[in-house]
Amino acid sequence: MLTIEEVKNKLSNRFKSAIIHFDHPLRSRLFVDIDKARVREISNEIVRMGGRYLVSIGYDNIARDKTLGLIHTFSLDRDDLFVCLRSAVPAEDPVLDSITPDIPNAGWSEREYMDLLGMKFTGHPKPKRLILSDDWPEGIYPLRKEVPWNLMPPPAENVAYQLDECPEGCTVVPVGPFHPTLHEPAHFAVFVDGETIKGCDYRGFMVHRGIEKLCQTQVTYNEIPFIAERICGICGSVHATSYSQSVELASGLKISRRAEFIRTIMLEIERVHSHLLWLGVAGHLIGFDTVFMQAWRVRESIMWFSEKLTGNRKTYGMIVVGGVRRDITPELKDELAGVLKTIEKELMTIKNAIIGDTAIHRRTKGVGCITNEEARLWSLVGPVARARGIDIDVRRDHPYAAYDEVQFDVPVLDSCDVWATVVVRILETFESIKIIRQALDKMPDGPIMTEFAEDIQPLRHAISAVEAPRGEVVHYLITGEENRPERWRVRAPTYPNLQGVPLMLLNDQFADLPIIIGSIDPCFSCTDRVVKVDVGSGKAIRLTGRELEQISRAKLNAGR
Amino acid sequence: MSDYNLSLFYLLIYSTTVVILVAGMIILSYLLGGRHREPATGEPYESGILSTGSARLRFSAQFYVIAMFFVIFDLETVFLVSWAISVRETGWGGFAVILVFLAFLLSVLVYEWRIGAFDYAVSGREILKSIRKAKGI
Amino acid sequence: MTVMGLVVIAGVLAAVISCAAFLVWFERRLLAFFQERYGPNRVGPFGVFQVVADIIKLFFKEDWVPPFSDRAVFVIAPVFVVASVLMSFAVISFAPGICAADLDVGLLFFLAMSSLGVYSIVLGGWASNNKYSLLGALRGAAQMITYEVFMGISLMGVVIMADSFNLKKIVEAQEHLWFCVPQFLGFAIFFIAGVAEARRIPFDLPEAESELVAGYHSEFSSMKFGMFFLGEYLGVTLISSLIVVFFFGGWLGPAFLPPIAWFLIKTFFFIIVFILMRGSLPRPRYDQLMGYGWKVLLPLALLNLFVTGAVVLVWQN
Numbered sequence A: 001m002l003t004i005e006e007v008k009n010k011l012s013n014r015f016k017s018a019i020i021h022f023d024h025p026l027r028s029r030l031f032v033d034i035d036k037a038r039v040r041e042i043s044n045e046i047v048r049m050g051g052r053y054l055v056s057i058g059y060d061n062i063a064r065d066k067t068l069g070l071i072h073t074f075s076l077d078r079d080d081l082f083v084c085l086r087s088a089v090p091a092e093d094p095v096l097d098s099i100t101p102d103i104p105n106a107g108w109s110e111r112e113y114m115d116l117l118g119m120k121f122t123g124h125p126k127p128k129r130l131i132l133s134d135d136w137p138e139g140i141y142p143l144r145k146e147v148p149w150n151l152m153p154p155p156a157e158n159v160a161y162q163l164d165e166c167p168e169g170c171t172v173v174p175v176g177p178f179h180p181t182l183h184e185p186a187h188f189a190v191f192v193d194g195e196t197i198k199g200c201d202y203r204g205f206m207v208h209r210g211i212e213k214l215c216q217t218q219v220t221y222n223e224i225p226f227i228a229e230r231i232c233g234i235c236g237s238v239h240a241t242s243y244s245q246s247v248e249l250a251s252g253l254k255i256s257r258r259a260e261f262i263r264t265i266m267l268e269i270e271r272v273h274s275h276l277l278w279l280g281v282a283g284h285l286i287g288f289d290t291v292f293m294q295a296w297r298v299r300e301s302i303m304w305f306s307e308k309l310t311g312n313r314k315t316y317g318m319i320v321v322g323g324v325r326r327d328i329t330p331e332l333k334d335e336l337a338g339v340l341k342t343i344e345k346e347l348m349t350i351k352n353a354i355i356g357d358t359a360i361h362r363r364t365k366g367v368g369c370i371t372n373e374e375a376r377l378w379s380l381v382g383p384v385a386r387a388r389g390i391d392i393d394v395r396r397d398h399p400y401a402a403y404d405e406v407q408f409d410v411p412v413l414d415s416c417d418v419w420a421t422v423v424v425r426i427l428e429t430f431e432s433i434k435i436i437r438q439a440l441d442k443m444p445d446g447p448i449m450t451e452f453a454e455d456i457q458p459l460r461h462a463i464s465a466v467e468a469p470r471g472e473v474v475h476y477l478i479t480g481e482e483n484r485p486e487r488w489r490v491r492a493p494t495y496p497n498l499q500g501v502p503l504m505l506l507n508d509q510f511a512d513l514p515i516i517i518g519s520i521d522p523c524f525s526c527t528d529r530v531v532k533v534d535v536g537s538g539k540a541i542r543l544t545g546r547e548l549e550q551i552s553r554a555k556l557n558a559g560r
Numbered sequence B: 001m002s003d004y005n006l007s008l009f010y011l012l013i014y015s016t017t018v019v020i021l022v023a024g025m026i027i028l029s030y031l032l033g034g035r036h037r038e039p040a041t042g043e044p045y046e047s048g049i050l051s052t053g054s055a056r057l058r059f060s061a062q063f064y065v066i067a068m069f070f071v072i073f074d075l076e077t078v079f080l081v082s083w084a085i086s087v088r089e090t091g092w093g094g095f096a097v098i099l100v101f102l103a104f105l106l107s108v109l110v111y112e113w114r115i116g117a118f119d120y121a122v123s124g125r126e127i128l129k130s131i132r133k134a135k136g137i
Numbered sequence C: 001m002t003v004m005g006l007v008v009i010a011g012v013l014a015a016v017i018s019c020a021a022f023l024v025w026f027e028r029r030l031l032a033f034f035q036e037r038y039g040p041n042r043v044g045p046f047g048v049f050q051v052v053a054d055i056i057k058l059f060f061k062e063d064w065v066p067p068f069s070d071r072a073v074f075v076i077a078p079v080f081v082v083a084s085v086l087m088s089f090a091v092i093s094f095a096p097g098i099c100a101a102d103l104d105v106g107l108l109f110f111l112a113m114s115s116l117g118v119y120s121i122v123l124g125g126w127a128s129n130n131k132y133s134l135l136g137a138l139r140g141a142a143q144m145i146t147y148e149v150f151m152g153i154s155l156m157g158v159v160i161m162a163d164s165f166n167l168k169k170i171v172e173a174q175e176h177l178w179f180c181v182p183q184f185l186g187f188a189i190f191f192i193a194g195v196a197e198a199r200r201i202p203f204d205l206p207e208a209e210s211e212l213v214a215g216y217h218s219e220f221s222s223m224k225f226g227m228f229f230l231g232e233y234l235g236v237t238l239i240s241s242l243i244v245v246f247f248f249g250g251w252l253g254p255a256f257l258p259p260i261a262w263f264l265i266k267t268f269f270f271i272i273v274f275i276l277m278r279g280s281l282p283r284p285r286y287d288q289l290m291g292y293g294w295k296v297l298l299p300l301a302l303l304n305l306f307v308t309g310a311v312v313l314v315w316q317n
Helices: A004-018 A036-048 A106-117 A211-217 A224-229 A236-251 A257-285 A289-310 A330-355 A358-364 A372-377 A382-386 A418-442 A494-505 A510-519 A545-559 B003-032 B062-085 B087-114 B124-135 C003-034 C050-060 C071-089 C106-128 C131-162 C167-172 C184-197 C222-247 C259-280 C286-316
Strands: A019-026 A029-034 A051-061 A067-076 A081-090 A095-097 A120-122 A171-175 A187-193 A196-203 A461-468 A471-479 A485-491
Touching (some): A004 A081, A036 A051, A036 A067, A036 A081, A036 A095, A067 A106, A067 A471, A081 A461, A211 A224, A211 A485, A224 A236, A257 A330, A289 A330, A289 C259, A418 A510, B003 C003, B062 C131, C003 C259, C050 C222, C071 C222, C131 C167
Antiparallel strands (some): A067 A081, A461 A471
């Protein structure tokens, strides 16, 4: 166990003048201002202390001191500590050392800020466009403050993303954007030799909705939870909770205990239905539709309950800054207990059917293998990491909401393949049911909302992580003026996991591709949240509902 | 007409009907189907992006191996078929001969098995084993 | 030449095609039943007219021949798949006197026709000039020729016992004992090979929708796609009726029902088994399927053949 003081001492002894300033508003959050020249060294030191890279946050600070900021965040899981290394580069020459050679998972984050802020990273192994569409003009960096949120450059013709070179003797087989394996658009160019996968390049970010920029320029703190919830169609509450927590941390707002319990229950309800959804999809991907139908049938009951509780089957709109919007009444409490009972019973049947099916074993065991060390190096998260023997779970390591009061196990397996992710997810669902039961028992009476004053001091930093069904969600908030964030960065769990996919695919069979990609439970829309305008794969198109309707009508008429 | 010729004649009628039927279905759908022409109509489906490289991919040598096995073992079937219909006539002598014939083929099968010709991909169990080994478990 | 013969031909074709069409609806309803949902239930009573709606739709879809394809082959491939399966029905004895063409080499004729089925897959996949199609076609070809080998061998036990290739004689030879008892191994192997030949889930690797989109028929539309679809259901019907002929005594059964009824009942039983399999098994991987065929089924089929031969010879002496 390292305490925050020990980390501080270690860093200041080792790097002395490179450490400019320490800031620790809480016992579990350490913000360090560092010299930009030594980013790489200090990052490596944090990793050596047991830090796990989370995400980088770049932000525009030109108006204040003509710099662009970049924050690398790390989690020290054993020590319940988040360490954020803040560095700044002059805006006219935004060059920084890349940390990607040591921490491969930072690759995307850094590419993101090449696209969005115009930063440059020396030593980056793959400095290609990541987020912006192919025809986005060079030199316009959408996340800079000077660029208005609704800027829409004209579409350009004949620009195409240059995929990685196909290895000798291999053929490119495209998977996506419209492919039965992927339920959201993303493009994998898979290099196959016969039926063996020899490599893959990823081009995603096709469903940008510009959520971050929008929230930094247009809406206020209190409205963001509802937008945050729409980042993901499956784990919406996770994002709303994580965002709300970050605002609460930044403003020092303490919410009521009952609200925390209700949040816990909502998060676990989401986990139950998300894992059941995944189980169904995974069954479908290996050609076993009965699992698909049964898992989704079981899932229905908890969706119906959610509808009763919140008015919606999904996208609950429950969680806001300061608490939750609806209370769990005694009647609903009883009903939830009943729903959990049926789900537990039916899930047990499904579990027994799956665990005992040798055909499923053959399709998932030894498939998509990466070792524990590789998974650690690539900072994988969630069930994907836990299936590779990495014992991390934000609920336990950095307790939030009411997780400090409930007991649960974190299932960890070390067979390193897809099978382990199946088992981990099934076991987690049972744990979730356990957590909801305890939370229902222990939930104290009290108000569900705490008034939120909305006058947060600007430039406070806060980081909040929540364990989503797919892994941890990280929200980083820098408070701003005019009652809205200066910078709000969302990292969905698919973001790191997707970067590990090429590694999992390597030397596996093409037939295993669906289940390997499926095993990370990819959620591309979560991952793609950042940019400003809706962008198709080749052209930037942004249509209002009315325009869309007109186009479809015109097409229809032309066809007659 | 003899019985035998009659069956052949029926077969001829049957096959003509089948061909007419199937051709009719194709032609009917050709006549009834709609027509449209749009920018991407004439492009091959490659998951919704422009196609890259040729679709005539270089395929794995395994497929040729399978084709060779097929030739070996399906020819074998020809002899087995003629033996099967005449088991009673050829008696134990025929049985012994076909046994010798099969011994050759079985040894081919065993040989192919041993050299791993039937392992078209690395099995999951092997992968897991090597991971365990690397970890020193 | 008799009028009766022509009626039988027309009857067999009509019955077989409508049976395959009916199966489309039947399978969806039955799968829905296994999976605790409704299935098609809107068009007509219990949704039976769903098939009619589907067929009408298929006929009116654009009949598209891709400009990048090998046009002639592209058109011929789907014709092959239906024609080859339909031809096999010519030799089946549905009941005494109900057989389109009672050939003495009926069994060999069926094997020959089922081998032709491979062509439709390979040609269709190759002519499409599409990566998914080609990958699917290669898998399909590999799978079908592999299972071809011991499909033939597994039937030789039946031939030895019946001492004939004629399907009518094979049924008649089962008067005292259905071949599924002495030839159980042969039955099991034939059944598995039959599923693979019909490219049904769990052996639908050439189509494998989750990775190959639709495999060899990705680029086919309209009734050309419908042909592959029809071919699959015809295949199911064919394999089920052949199982009945070879191993379950064909039309034989207690006299209170006419022979043809027994044949249909038995065939439908196996069709249901086919559908149940789809509902209860995941798709194996291509290499696993091939390994299983060569390493397990082929030796077993050979073993079955020899034991049968030896037993028959011992019996004769």
